[in-house]
Amino acid sequence: MLTVEALEEYGADVRAGLSRCMNNENLYLRLVGMAVEEPAIASLGEALQAGDLDKAFEESHKLKGAMGNLALTPVYEPMNTLCELLRHKEPGDYEALYAESVAQIEKLKTLLS
């Protein structure tokens, strides 16, 4: 069972996240649960593998937005960096950033179970 405390320990800015949800803990936790199941996570990986940087940007942007709003800092940070690189198609280690993000999401998932 996911708790606010566990999220704080994980590194999320829970206060900020809750403030965007009218301090509704239940909703906040439910949204975090939804975030880790985002289909965009998988499709971002596929796009990167296929070299479709436009698609990859779209998906990363979407994920960045959601993770940012939920203040899931450990996922948000690598995702934000990846998103900004993709926006201008700058060279960078996309795979590593993606792997880092996925790792953080996986970590969250363990908190959920």
Add this chain to the structure above:
Amino acid sequence: MANNKTKFRITEEKRRVLIVEDEIINQEMLKETLFGTYDVLVASTGKEALDIIREQNETISIILLDLNLPDMDGIDILKQIKDSPVYAHLPVIVMTADNEAEVECLTIGALDFIPKPYPPSKVILARILRTVELSEDRDTLHWTERDHLTGLYNKEFFFHYATQLDLYHKNAQTDAVVIDVNRFHTINDRYGKARGDEVLKTIASLALETVMEAGGIICRSEGDTFMLYCPHRTDYEALQNKLTFTIEDEEAGESHIRIRMGIYSNVDKSIDIEFRFDRAKMAADTVKGNLTNPIAFYDESMHDAEVLAEQLIDDFQTAIKEKQFVVYYQPKYNVRGEEPVLSSAEALVRWKHPKLGMVTPALFIPLFEKNGLIQELDRFVWSQAAAQVKEWKERLHVSIPVSVNISRVDMYDPDLVDKLMAIVRRNGLQYNELLLEITESAYTENAELIVNKVKQLRQLGFLIEMDDFGSGYSSLSMLSSMPIDALKLDIQFIRDAFRERKDTRLLEIMIKLAEAFDVPTIAEGVETAEQVFNLRLMGCDIIQGYYFSRPLPAEEFEKFIAHKNTLPLPHQSKKGRQLPHGDSYSYSALHDPLTGLYNHSAFDSLFKDADQEHIAVLIAQVDNYDKMKREKGGDYADRVICRVADVLKANFRSVDHICRLSENEFVVIAGRVTDAGKKMLLSRVDAINKTLHTQEADIEPVILTTGIAFSDRARPDGDVFREADTALKRMKDMKEFGYSIY
């Protein structure tokens, strides 16, 4: 204002927010944030968003727009909203993490933005509320300051903004312009109000284009009147042309929309803004109905008129107190019998102003009608007139009813009936000795009220004359239901009927129609023998005008009363006109039976009657008439004469008198001939000759020899007729054809 409205709105219905956002987590957060305060609609794609906007834009208070959507760019959606006249007013808040996009969105028309990651819910709520209220205030202001039909400013805000403009452009030369649509009411009548509204909208948008290009502001002040306050310029023709267009309709046909424009150029900014537009309006009114020259500038003469108007208003009370207003009487003659009989008089007010001398009523009546002083003046005239009727009755033992004018405002006076009753009783008169003239337009304005009041007055025994008939828009069918005792034909109507292209058909129909309803007709403004003559033939009952007499002071008027039973024939009237005696008005006595032209007798009186300083006389003879008659017979000669008569009639104006003097001699007396008129006249003679030179059916070409003479200020004693005759003889002697001028 905003608070009251907020309270009002919240108790009634929640405002509705459209969230355009594809990311489900963000959607959920926003829903949670807005829930309870707003009614929320969600669109996950651009297409969904546009569908919802299309269907529900009227109830949407605000749109929260994410810029990254799966199917389209959020900026494109924003553009579509702001480009649409229907949706443009919807406030949009853009949600983005991209600073550059923020600026672009604000430029396109977004009112605010919410960054990503989102600020706390309460911040979002506060921003939404602020934006919604701002936008609602803006809308409220928009509709308070705007005319709903055209979207232009209304008059009050227009004046306010014009004053603001002055503050910023103190030294800029500025024009005040008033635009009116000519005969707009007829557009509404013919095409319906919806089409009329379309016309106003078209004018509004065309004029607005000009304002957009040239600067300034514009409003629709009322009805079909627009006002412009714009940088000074001299050429207004382009604008006038732009605002002239044509509308058509299968049933009602085609109609030209024409405007008139009054310009107070380079305004004096020290005078009140409203007065500046009064001046422009004053100029516009001078070209009312003028289709050839529909632009007028406020000038010195109008300024003088304005100053004079102010003075007259200031002097009014003193004038009443000091009895500067004098009532004059103009006789009305019954012309049904062999000889005209004085039937009544009309009381007409004159102002003997101590400084200005005689002031014409044409100047002060409209002025007093506008500001209501007319009521007081009317009461004064009624009392004076009634007292005069009484005085004549007592001293001269004769009852001459006098008609007085009841102004439009009087009709709305609840005490009108009592006031008139009191005046009649005070002077011991019968009700039918004070005739009441009520203008036709009063009837059409508030028919029910007027008809009721008139019924009351008639029940008492007052006789009602409907004044200015033909000037307003009452339908002829109204005549049957309207309580009136006489129909007074509008002076302008008479003038128009006898104008250059004489067309008395409508006049005749009106007289006949009145006859059918048993209502006698009175023609006023009758000036010439010809008019009396024709009106009488048409069946007009009573005639008033300079032909008989100008309005006179009571003492002078008495000469008509003295002769009431042996009334002066027209030849004893002021100008010494002479018409043949006896059956003076019978048609046959004055007309040539073959051609219908005036005969020799008519010529004598018409010639004496003519303004000797400005006439031309033409004497024309048919060449070889005797020989023709001998060889081809009398019938043929008659046909030739008829042909000549027809061609003459077709080429001269109604003010010109065409007479057949002898068998083959015609005379034309052309009145009011100016220098330009002389040229016209000669071209008419050329046209006549050209026509007669062509074969018409079995009539061979006819040659007219013509002598022409013009009367002249320089030789007022010259005998024009003799001179024309001399010119003709000269032509004959020289055996020339065509015309010769003395």
